[in-house]
Amino acid sequence: MKITIWSDFVCPFCYIGESHLEEALKKFEHADEVEIEYKSFLLSPESQYTPGKNYYQAFADEKGVPLEQAKAMMGQVLDMAKQSSVSINYDIAKFTNTVDAHHVFQYAKAEGKGNEFFKRFYDAHFNEGEVLSDNETIVRLAKEVGLDEVKVRNIIETKEYSNELTHDLAESRQVGVQGVPFFVFDNKYALSGARPAEYFTQVLEKVWEEKESK
């Protein structure tokens, strides 16, 4: 079974939803036969990191919503994260774009390290206060997952792998992605959002049963 996930490193419900999927997979009898592939999505491609501006204010300014509304939204995220035993720290998180990080992710994917890369960048954003648009940060984190430093620097400079990123984004539009995370099971069933682990369990079993009955 193949599960394709459209996501961005800075998407909180992707981070939470995928933890629910992982929880479901731990109980799924055929988890060893499940392959997960991440695809790029850009939630805020135009955003620039502003030093000294906290996450709430940066988000409010970028999205044009009142500060209190931004805080309320983050509050919902934090409540859900707490219920899911997922750690998110908006007091140190940095609001910025992830375009170059996704270029390098596409390279990581080509090297068979895409999933590892995604998880490392989630943690860096949500728990370590890393600026994911900063070149040196991207290089350092990419090295941690075993990518070649010279190659990573070259990708950031030349925008190599931009075609792969464009492809993922075009594909998301074609399949009608309205929100991320967006999960596709065996190119047949799709769902979006941070659904509960029990829901993922039901989907996994349904898709597996259909697959086996063919």
Add this chain to the structure above:
Amino acid sequence: MLNDKEKMVSDGNKEVRKVQLTELKMIQDLTILGSDDSADFFCDVNTGICGPVPEKKEEEK
């Protein structure tokens, strides 16, 4: 249609490798699974805003 667009982008930039686009055709007929909940928690791709989104929005697709 999208395949053609992608090829034009590729042709316009000789430095960029061509991407395999066959998968685009494979997942056109997706069945969107709904939810028992009144809202889904996701990040809207148009606004980038994250929060509870009414299920109705997904059904309209």
